[in-house]
Amino acid sequence: MKPLQRVQEQFSADIIETHAFRGDETAIIRPSSLLAIAKFLKETPELDFNFLMDLTAVDYLFYAGGRIQKEFRFEVVYHFFSLKHNHRIRLKVPVDEKSPEVDTLCNLWASANWYEREVWDMYGIKFKGHPDLRRILMYEEFVGHALRKDYPVNKRQPLIGPQN
Amino acid sequence: MTQTRSMLLNVGPSHPAMHGVIRMIMELDGEKIKGVDIEMGYLHRAFEKMCETVMYTQCFPYTDRLNYVSPLINNVGFALTVEKLLGIDIPERAKYIRVIMSEISRVTDHLTCVGASAMELGAMSVFLYMIKAREFLWELVEEITGARLTISYVRIGGVKADLTKGFADKAFGKIADVRKVLIEADELLSRNRIFIDRMKNIGKISAEDAIAYGVTGPFLRATGVAYDVRKSNPYLIYDKLDFEVPVGSTGDNLDRYFVRMAEMEQSLRIIEQCFQQIPDGPIAGDLSGVVIPAAQMVDRAKMGQTEDLIEDEVNLDPTLQGSTRKYHDAINANKKDVVLPAKENTYGNIEGLMNHFKLVMYGHGIKPPIGEVYFPVEGANGELGFYIVSDGRDHPWRVRVHPPCFPIMAALPKCLIGDMMADLVPTFGSVNMIAGELDR
Numbered sequence: 287m288k289p290l291q292r293v294q295e296q297f298s299a300d301i302i303e304t305h306a307f308r309g310d311e312t313a314i315i316r317p318s319s320l321l322a323i324a325k326f327l328k329e330t331p332e333l334d335f336n337f338l339m340d341l342t343a344v345d346y347l348f349y350a351g352g353r354i355q356k357e358f359r360f361e362v363v364y365h366f367f368s369l370k371h372n373h374r375i376r377l378k379v380p381v382d383e384k385s386p387e388v389d390t391l392c393n394l395w396a397s398a399n400w401y402e403r404e405v406w407d408m409y410g411i412k413f414k415g416h417p418d419l420r421r422i423l424m425y426e427e428f429v430g431h432a433l434r435k436d437y438p439v440n441k442r443q444p445l446i447g448p449q450n
Numbered sequence: 451m452t453q454t455r456s457m458l459l460n461v462g463p464s465h466p467a468m469h470g471v472i473r474m475i476m477e478l479d480g481e482k483i484k485g486v487d488i489e490m491g492y493l494h495r496a497f498e499k500m501c502e503t504v505m506y507t508q509c510f511p512y513t514d515r516l517n518y519v520s521p522l523i524n525n526v527g528f529a530l531t532v533e534k535l536l537g538i539d540i541p542e543r544a545k546y547i548r549v550i551m552s553e554i555s556r557v558t559d560h561l562t563c564v565g566a567s568a569m570e571l572g573a574m575s576v577f578l579y580m581i582k583a584r585e586f587l588w589e590l591v592e593e594i595t596g597a598r599l600t601i602s603y604v605r606i607g608g609v610k611a612d613l614t615k616g617f618a619d620k621a622f623g624k625i626a627d628v629r630k631v632l633i634e635a636d637e638l639l640s641r642n643r644i645f646i647d648r649m650k651n652i653g654k655i656s657a658e659d660a661i662a663y664g665v666t667g668p669f670l671r672a673t674g675v676a677y678d679v680r681k682s683n684p685y686l687i688y689d690k691l692d693f694e695v696p697v698g699s700t701g702d703n704l705d706r707y708f709v710r711m712a713e714m715e716q717s718l719r720i721i722e723q724c725f726q727q728i729p730d731g732p733i734a735g736d737l738s739g740v741v742i743p744a745a746q747m748v749d750r751a752k753m754g755q756t757e758d759l760i761e762d763e764v765n766l767d768p769t770l771q772g773s774t775r776k777y778h779d780a781i782n783a784n785k786k787d788v789v790l791p792a793k794e795n796t797y798g799n800i801e802g803l804m805n806h807f808k809l810v811m812y813g814h815g816i817k818p819p820i821g822e823v824y825f826p827v828e829g830a831n832g833e834l835g836f837y838i839v840s841d842g843r844d845h846p847w848r849v850r851v852h853p854p855c856f857p858i859m860a861a862l863p864k865c866l867i868g869d870m871m872a873d874l875v876p877t878f879g880s881v882n883m884i885a886g887e888l889d890r
Contacts, residue, residue, distance in 0.1 A: 345848075364788075
């Protein structure tokens with residue numbers, strides 16, 4: 287049974303949408319169910335997703351030049367991989383612009399720690415329960431979040447040294 | 451009453467052993483490392499943001515600068531991702547060329563890593579030998595791509611130019627030279643008392659920890675997990691090739707050294723097999739025309755003297771050699787909306803010129819359907835994945851690169867804590883951190 291199908295059966299109420307564009311199995315899920323689904327992916331023996339391969343976010347502001355309206359501005363994207371079964375799945379969690387926050391996966395996969403710091407740095411999405419949510423690529427004094435679509439690509443900021 | 455305090459020691463960002471720019475704040479108890487905080491981002495050049503502002507083909511020069519020790523693998527990874535998004539396949543010969551170039555890059559990358567970490571332990575001659583071997587391979591890369599580092603060789607739907615005449619023989623000669631260097635280095639290092647004392651049981655990580663941190667590549671294989679994207683998801687023609695995935699057992703620095711040395715031999719084997727298997731490709735009959743300079747061809751076409759022009763071959767800049775009509779179809783997918791036409795068509799007739807402009811002009815270009823794909827390839831340091839979101843226009847909506855160094859750097863404190871301060875240098879050397887890829 288394909289992993290997506292298995293997740294669909296178990297969490298039919300929490301899945302907003304699924305697709306398999308070019309064979310990449312994807313489920314868009316409700317933010318409230320993220321921890322439960324992630325735990326299920328990791329701990330079910332026939333799924334056994336032991337790798338959180340990648341974690342990133344996408345900003346859909348003015349998507350396709352404003353022709354396509356998304357209900358929520360951000361999506362946090364998780365790529366899981368199972369070494370044992372050699373299969374992959376992608377989870378997407380829509381995140382509201384007003385209170386961008388999702389649960390952290392640090393307790394399940396250690397790799398989530400730095401990835402979530404990067405998403406916070408670049409998109410300003412907070413991770414509830416993250417042990418050390420600091421910026422990772424930019425410096426602490428940097429204002430704004432660089433990969434948001436409303437951050438101008440040619441904007442310059444003076445590099446301000448540490449406060450001490 | 452005595453009181454002990456741990457000492458904070460700052461290493462980097464500009465330190466000779468920091469392989470680029472990265473800062474580590476170490477908490478020391480005597481000489482023992484108690485804690486490490488890694489500060490990165492000094493080489494952040496907004497790769498992902500820049501890719502959103504340019505057309506798909508214009509991303510290639512940016513990908514060169516991700517892992518600047520093996521830029522060809524980045525090119526291949528990005529091209530494969532966009533091809534998956536477009537749903538196109540490329541000719542067999544182009545696949546072989548991509549594999550040959552990727553494997554050459556993998557060897558140069560491992561040579562740099564092993565050579566540099568040996569140098570940091572005092573084995574300067576090994577470093578020089580390995581750089582010499584890398585030079586042999588870069589000469590091969592230079593001959594095909596026209597550049598050594600900023601190569602931008604791969605194209606969506608194919609490659610920029612075909613292999614040159616007699617390239618296979620030259621490559622076999624260079625491979626033999628590289629093998630000699632590898633044997634020399636092996637004799638100098640593998641049973642060297644100083645080297646083994648500094649490497650063995652240092653920087654250890656268990657397989658469970660490595661997997662939890664998402665570590666891939668030689669770093670993971672040294673712990674005994676045989677995960678290689680080339681085996682688990684054989685892209686291009688890796689399923690037709692016979693190669694092994696070397697694994698270690700303890701996950702210490704010495705194992706990583708052995709895994710890298712064994713992998714170089716496997717990569718050289720792959721290159722040799724590719725040259726035996728590579729098809730000549732469907733060359734559409736030899737043309738009867740003469741070879742004329744490009745400028746002359748353009749002038750004649752502009753004045754309407756197009757009679758018999760279709761028979762002629764254009765004389766090109768050496769870096770474009772092999773993208774003439776004779777070779778074009780063998781190394782590029784037959785897709786007019788993705789691949790630039792052969793140079794004779796661009797210079798010599800209006801259909802080709804229009805096709806060319808439709809692909810390079812702002813607002814036109816390659817337009818994949820709306821969707822999102824992730825495609826992993828085996829980079830020199832591990833799984834290099836690109837995640838691209840398309841909104842149906844000529845610019846990518848989002849390009850995310852999953853850099854193999856990133857999880858390894860996240861796991862590095864795990865390796866370092868408990869070791870001595872001087873062990874930082876060989877452990878960090880075995881990570882093969884590439885700042886361009888880590889900070890993007």
